[in-house]
Amino acid sequence: MASSGSMLQGASHASKLESVLSLLARIALAQLFFIAALNKITDPQSFATAIDKFQVPGFMLDDNGENALVAVSVFLVPWLELVAGLFLLAGLWTRAAATLILVLLAAFCGAIYSVMVREIEITDCGCFGDLKGFCRDAVGSCNLIQNGVLGSLGLIALIIGGGRASADALFDPDEPPAGSADDAEDVEFA
Amino acid sequence: MSSYLLKVIVIFVISAVGAGVQLWSEWPVQLKADPAPPPVTTLTIPDRPDSQTDAEAGEKADDAAEVSDEQDAPAASAGTITLDGLEIDLPTTKALHENQLATFIDARVSSEFEEGHIEGALNISPAALEANSSLFALDVIDPALPIVIYCGGGDCDDSHRVAELLQDLRGFEQTHVFIDGYQTWADAGLPTSTGPDPFAE
Numbered sequence: 001m002a003s004s005g006s007m008l009q010g011a012s013h014a015s016k017l018e019s020v021l022s023l024l025a026r027i028a029l030a031q032l033f034f035i036a037a038l039n040k041i042t043d044p045q046s047f048a049t050a051i052d053k054f055q056v057p058g059f060m061l062d063d064n065g066e067n068a069l070v071a072v073s074v075f076l077v078p079w080l081e082l083v084a085g086l087f088l089l090a091g092l093w094t095r096a097a098a099t100l101i102l103v104l105l106a107a108f109c110g111a112i113y114s115v116m117v118r119e120i121e122i123t124d125c126g127c128f129g130d131l132k133g134f135c136r137d138a139v140g141s142c143n144l145i146q147n148g149v150l151g152s153l154g155l156i157a158l159i160i161g162g163g164r165a166s167a168d169a170l171f172d173p174d175e176p177p178a179g180s181a182d183d184a185e186d187v188e189f190a
Numbered sequence: 191m192s193s194y195l196l197k198v199i200v201i202f203v204i205s206a207v208g209a210g211v212q213l214w215s216e217w218p219v220q221l222k223a224d225p226a227p228p229p230v231t232t233l234t235i236p237d238r239p240d241s242q243t244d245a246e247a248g249e250k251a252d253d254a255a256e257v258s259d260e261q262d263a264p265a266a267s268a269g270t271i272t273l274d275g276l277e278i279d280l281p282t283t284k285a286l287h288e289n290q291l292a293t294f295i296d297a298r299v300s301s302e303f304e305e306g307h308i309e310g311a312l313n314i315s316p317a318a319l320e321a322n323s324s325l326f327a328l329d330v331i332d333p334a335l336p337i338v339i340y341c342g343g344g345d346c347d348d349s350h351r352v353a354e355l356l357q358d359l360r361g362f363e364q365t366h367v368f369i370d371g372y373q374t375w376a377d378a379g380l381p382t383s384t385g386p387d388p389f390a391e
Contacts, residue, residue: 041212048221049347065222074221075209083205096197121299124317136321138299 019163025156026088026166029101032150033085036128040078048074050126054111055118080104088157091166098157105151112143225354228364231273231336235289273336276353277369283338284380293331296372297341297348300390306382308340308375313387316351319359327389328360336364343371 040047051070052061061067080100087097108127115122122139127146135142162168213219271285278286286292287308294311296303303313312327319325331337337356341348353365368375376382 044212044216044219045221049351052222053347061222065220067221070221071213071219072209075213076206079205079208079212080202083201083208087201093197093201096194096201099198100201124320136317 016164018160019165022094022157022160022163023091023165025153025160026091026094026162029150029153029157030085030089033081033088033101037078037082037085039128040074040126041082044074047078047126050124053120053122053124053126054115055120056111056114077104091162091168093172094157094162094166094168098154102151102154102158105147105154109144109147109151112139112147116140116144225276225350225357225365225367227276228273228336228366231364233271233273233286233289233291233336235269235271235285235291273364273366276350276365276367278338278366280368280370280374280378283340283368283370283375284378286336286338287381292336292338292366295337295339295352296387297339297352298346298372300386302342304384304386306372306376306384308372309381309383311340311383311387313390314352316348316355319352319355327387330389331362333362336366337362338366338368340368340371340375343369343373346371 048061048065048070051059051073052067059067059069059073061070081104084097084100084104087093088101112125116139125135125139125143127143134146271282271289271291273282287294287310294308296307296311296313297315298307298313299315299317300313303311307313312330314325314327337353339349339352339356349367349369349371353367356362356365
């Protein structure tokens with residue numbers, strides 16, 4: 001982290017580069033999470049079925065198709081994706097939004113890894129609702145790589161912050177744009 | 191640090207409010223979606239010398255079939271097979287297969303299909319259907335015949351998913367799920383094949 005901090009304190013052109021990098025990462029990540037969220041919000045049953053297929057203890061539907069944790073996840077996860085995606089896109093409270101996105105991605109990776117270890121074959125991960133993501137085969141390493149790429153984008157937003165083209169730069173004194181004098185401390189904390 | 195955590199919590203709370211509003215607006219929520227039950231259909235068994243009656247089919251299947259909505263009421267009477275409800279049992283499925291009165295669809299992944307499937311079945315998995323709703327295999331389905339979809343049996347849900355997708359995406363109404371699944375069919379010694387689906391893309 002110390003090296004990241006010194007990097008952010010570099011020349012002014014570096015901060016511009018970081019701002020552009022953050023903007024691109026935020027747009028890409030927000031766009032993908034919008035698609036994922038909207039597909040899940042409009043079809044909660046498909047997402048519930050997808051969660052059930054992972055056979056994670058505590059997250060399996062009973063014979064009546066009921067489970068409290070699945071019900072909470074089915075509605076909360078897509079809204080987290082949507083709201084955090086909106087904050088990321090706007091660049092408002094960028095690091096907090098990126099943190100939530102990374103927590104979600106870590107949970108998804110854990111679920112994917114668990115089905116790989118247990119050798120459960122799932123044809124559709126439900127990551128993007130009814131739409132297929134980049135991985136079209138059974139849930140496995142491709143999905144982990146996909147989430148790793150998304151996680152990298154989230155890390156960029158977490159480390160750099162919103163950059164100059166963000167609401168943080170305009171409104172939030174706690175979230176200084178990349179390259180400013182306060183960045184080192186902020187990144188150390190992140 | 192408190193400011194950072196507060197922001198995380200605020201974003202979480204906004205999300206929770208959105209989720210709560212959606213939950214409230216959609217209450218009561220049915221998490222498990224079942225495809226719509228198809229209309230009741232009675233099929234006439236063609237007069238073929240090698241065709242078996244439903245009674246014969248039922249006797250052989252009694253050991254294997256455990257779950258059936260229609261177990262109390264025979265699905266077929268002399269010369270006819272009545273399909274009532276989404277899920278059908280082994281005797282009914284066997285009678286349909288023997289008399290070639292239905293199109294069979296295996297909803298499992300291609301590797302499982304190649305290892306063994308009900309003779310004459312097409313291989314259409316939910317993932318394949320979601321990725322491409324105009325699969326070539328769908329064009330060989332006779333719309334005049336009911337469709338019987340199966341997967342591995344037990345907790346397998348792919349057959350229900352394919353039935354739902356065929357209804358939603360392609361407008362097929364006569365979709366039935368062979369609830370006992372392939373393993374029960376194979377264990378009963380009924381006709382199976384191996385190898386890939388010639389109509390798979």
